[in-house]
Amino acid sequence: MKIPKTTFLATPETEAQRLLEIAIFIVNRFWQIKGFYLLPHDISDFSGREIYFPDLKYPVSFWNEAKRLARLKQLTMPLGTKKETLDQIVRLVPATLPEFKDIKNRWQKVEREFWQFYFATFPGYAQKIRSVEVWVTKYDRLGSFNTNPADIKVWIHWQASCGDIAEGILSSILRQKHLRDGYTWEESEAAIDNLIFNSKLHQLFPKWKPTLVGLRTNSNYALESKNYFAKLGFGGNSKLVISKLDTNLTLTEKEILKNLQNRNGAVVNFEAIGDIIWKDRAVEKYSEWAIAQTVHRLREKIQSLGFTSELIQTKRGEGYYLLS
Known part of the structure; x- marks a missing residue:
């Protein structure tokens, strides 16, 4: 061989x-x-x-x-x-x-x-x-x-x-x-x-x-790392990232991101995101594929602005959540 x-x-x-x-x-x-x-x-x-x-x-x-x-x-x-x-x-x-x-x-x-x-x-x-x-x-x-x-x-x-x-x-x-x-x-x-x-x-x-x-292992270096990120000018977490994204998103994308942020890491289910996208026609228009495409475009926009698309995570079979 x-x-x-x-x-x-x-x-x-x-x-x-x-x-x-x-x-x-x-x-x-x-x-x-x-x-x-x-x-x-x-x-x-x-x-x-x-x-x-x-x-x-x-x-x-x-x-x-x-x-x-x-x-x-x-x-x-x-x-x-x-x-x-x-x-x-x-x-x-x-x-x-x-x-x-x-x-x-x-x-x-x-x-x-x-x-x-x-x-x-x-x-x-x-x-x-x-x-x-x-x-x-x-x-x-x-x-x-x-x-x-x-x-x-x-x-x-x-x-x-x-x-x-x-x-x-x-x-x-x-x-x-x-x-x-x-x-x-x-x-x-x-x-x-x-x-x-x-x-x-x-x-x-x-x-x-x-x-x-x-x-999964705890580290003794959390404080030193936090200070080093700050020294380099890149401190902060997802809240800071979201604040820099706000003006570059559509109204629907902003509302999805706001809902994710308000849940503090808990899952926003597919139905709730469908309500944001289609409003009163959510039952008629509902499609998990379309929801996935909307979130995919949001992730791409986040990455195109220089931030990691890993900010939004998928909970399989349930919905999406935001990393803190």
């Missing part, structure tokens, strides 16, 4: 893009709304929620580029940043790059068995994958990935396990399908966690920890 070639790399350019990617999720409030903790230093007692983003002298152009990329429907690796902008960010990156010899050696010992499982489970992708690049980083231990099943790229922390590489590859293939099927970020993560944990991959990667397990 021929397996895809896997290349490991860590360069000033990949590290610069990693910092920029973290900044995108600061700008669109994903980290804040999802309850992650942003820290200006690395830590040894990582639980799953902490994001390492060094306190450097980021220029205005850095944040402007993060805001531009935050408005895109889909991010790629590389991020599509202009060379002159990337060069500015590269100059911020500390000279010491992460080592990856150890994780590369460990992956090479298990990769054939991983791909055997992968192609047996997803035979339709066997001929589609041309290459895998593992971008090793010092920043953000959660990892990340592109969504191109032909040329897979994953970001992995230099102290990560081989299971994290496997998770990145699986996410690269499956995330887009999950999004098309209406999965939330948590549901997609849970599906991939479950695939690894309840298959032979768990025996292959015994030290791997499911992403969502770490996210």
Whole structure:
């Protein structure tokens, strides 16, 4: 069986893009709304929620580029940043790059068995994958990935396990399908966690920890993170995001968002949203498909303005709720 070639790399350019990617999720409030903790230093007692983003002298152009990329429907690796902008960010990156010899050696010992499982489970992708690049980083231990099943790229922390590489590859293939099927970020993560944990991959990667397990762990860094977000100029939660959206929405969208906000995280059911959309004709016009399309357009508008569409969550079979 021929397996895809896997290349490991860590360069000033990949590290610069990693910092920029973290900044995108600061700008669109994903980290804040999802309850992650942003820290200006690395830590040894990582639980799953902490994001390492060094306190450097980021220029205005850095944040402007993060805001531009935050408005895109889909991010790629590389991020599509202009060379002159990337060069500015590269100059911020500390000279010491992460080592990856150890994780590369460990992956090479298990990769054939991983791909055997992968192609047996997803035979339709066997001929589609041309290459895998593992971008090793010092920043953000959660990892990340592109969504191109032909040329897979994953970001992995230099102290990560081989299971994290496997998770990145699986996410690269499956995330887009999950999004098309209406999965939330948590549901997609849970599906991939479950695939690894309840298959032979768990025996292959015994030290791997499911992403969502770490996210249920309390952190001692909440106050430090809150202060760091504020220092960077991106403090606040969903209420702040909504206040910035108000003038860009239709009357119906504003009313839906207002109802979601007034419920303080509780579900607004489909019928209530139908009443907002169709008023007195709600019984006659009611359609959960049309409601889903309305909320989808609202989410797209939120993202086009540079905020995370994860602000509005789906409660399957019931309705929608707002993350706080």
